[in-house]
Amino acid sequence: MCGRMTLTRSVEEIAQVFELAPHSSALAGPDGLPLRPRYNIAPSQPVLTVVQSGAGGRGIAWKTWGLVPGWARDPSIGSKLFNARGETVDVKPSFRSAFKSRRCLVVADGFYEWSARSRGHRPHWFHPSEGPLLAFAGLHEHWAGENGRAIDSCTVITTEANADLEGVHARMPVVLSKAARAVWLDPESGPEDLKRLLVPAPEGTLLARVVSRRVNEPRHDDPDCLAPEPDERATGDFRLDGG
Secondary structure: OOOOEEEOOOHHHHHHHOOOOHHHHHOEOOOOOEOOOEEEEOOOOEEEEEEEOHHHOEEEEEEEEOOOOOOOOOHHHHHHOOEEEOOOOOOOOOOHHHHHHOEEEEEEOEEEEEOOHHHOOOEEEEEEOOOOOEEEEEEEEEEEOHHHOEEEEEEEEEEEOOHHHOOOOOEEEOEOOHHHHHHHHOOOOOHHHHHOOOOOOOOOOEEEEEOOHHHHOOOOOOHHHHOOOOOOOOOOOEOOOOO
């Protein structure tokens, strides 16, 4: 699964990595204020997405993390749909329509996973071994309720974990390469081509860092979330060996 993420990079880096239009360098946060670093993004909060826009270009949009299908009677269903399994995303009623025509990239520079309680339940921050940012395969939806209420939401697709997460978690978000991003966003891509993308990232894509348990509390959103525990001996980034 993927239940927490970070986005601390600058608007210039985001625009460059995702090949956005020049005006995207003025990207603001979901509140309209200048974009600020986020160290502990949780479901139900806004996440930055890249979507296919007209004439083959790319646009950006803030969407609530937790998919609310257009047919949902109660938008609280989104609290359960912040992840979608890549193995079944094309057949599950909550996701299959978006899989066909409402795909997006969810932008992050890292995500958290916790080791099993038998291994200390320690939070680990996984981030790219090369480059500043990650692109997760995502789906998005628009929900319209009574009294004009509307929710634009998204989910992160997950797959089996690669060796980078060994000993921590059995699932990971689908991390798309530059080439795969274009296929994922292309409205003409067929289901077989899309499903082939929903696989673990190559080993070595991610580095891991054991971080502070401060991140366990979603209201904590500051650089200290990425700091090592005071008694943690290994404070640097590393590749996990499952030991």
